[in-house]
Amino acid sequence: MSANHIGFIMDGNGRWATAHGLSRAEGYAYGLMALRRVAKRCEEKGVKAVSVYAFSTENIARPTDEIDAIFDVVRKFNLTYDGKFRICYMGDFSTLPDKLADSIESVEQRTQDNEGMILNIAFNYGGRADILHAAKIAYDHGEFVEDTFEKHLGSSRLPALDMIVRTGGEMRLSNFMLYEAAYAELFFLDKLWPDMTEEDVDSLLAGFEKRTRKYGK
Numbered sequence: 382m383s384a385n386h387i388g389f390i391m392d393g394n395g396r397w398a399t400a401h402g403l404s405r406a407e408g409y410a411y412g413l414m415a416l417r418r419v420a421k422r423c424e425e426k427g428v429k430a431v432s433v434y435a436f437s438t439e440n441i442a443r444p445t446d447e448i449d450a451i452f453d454v455v456r457k458f459n460l461t462y463d464g465k466f467r468i469c470y471m472g473d474f475s476t477l478p479d480k481l482a483d484s485i486e487s488v489e490q491r492t493q494d495n496e497g498m499i500l501n502i503a504f505n506y507g508g509r510a511d512i513l514h515a516a517k518i519a520y521d522h523g524e525f526v527e528d529t530f531e532k533h534l535g536s537s538r539l540p541a542l543d544m545i546v547r548t549g550g551e552m553r554l555s556n557f558m559l560y561e562a563a564y565a566e567l568f569f570l571d572k573l574w575p576d577m578t579e580e581d582v583d584s585l586l587a588g589f590e591k592r593t594r595k596y597g598k
């Protein structure tokens with residue numbers, strides 16, 4: 382069975398930068414280059430959607446210069462992206478700086494008719510908050526069954542999540558796609574995110590094909 386939708390927790394950018402004598406801001410710029418490589422390879426291998434954890438609701442507690450660096454990388458990406466992916470975002474944009482929120486809206490609009498893979502960017506995102514948000518809407522509509530509940534999650538327009546990959550050596554989900562993770566196959570790599578290559582994607586997909594998915598049966 383091949384994977385339709387992969388989630389990546391792109392951990393290790395800061396450590397990679399330090400190890401290379403670079404600033405954390407440069408680490409995120411290299412992280413974006415790795416994301417381009419990884420996403421392109423996923424598309425070549427037939428993956429339909431990739432979701433990435435670019436900024437969690439908890440990341441807002443980081444030093445201001447680091448937050449500014451991530452915001453800057455993401456805004457520039459949004460304003461300059463001219464590839465074939467359909468870019469979409471999930472998260473709470475209401476507290477983001479206007480320029481960043483506008484750039485999110487603009488890249489989503491510009492790429493909505495693209496026919497390439499979906500690149501879904503979790504930004505100012507938290508899995509628990511996403512579930513609570515969906516629960517509130519479902520409650521208001523009186524529709525508490527799985528099918529209708531799921532359509533209010535940030536991932537509602539995406540295929541079911543098949544795999545979650547976390548780089549950087551930690552083995553936890555850190556509030557990423559908690560509802561969608563229910564039957565996802567988990568992969569943890571020691572490698573730092575900016576070091577990810579096309580070959581890593583190939584071996585992850587080969588590893589996925591070897592797993593037996595039972596869905597509790």
Ligand code: FPP
Binds near residue numbers: 392393394413440459
């Ligand atoms: C965690 O690694 C990663 C982040 C907080 C953000 C990652 C963001 C990018 C790579 C930019 C992606 C760009 C777009 C357009 C989606 P960390 O830096 O906390 O790693 P550390 O544990 O080594 O400090």
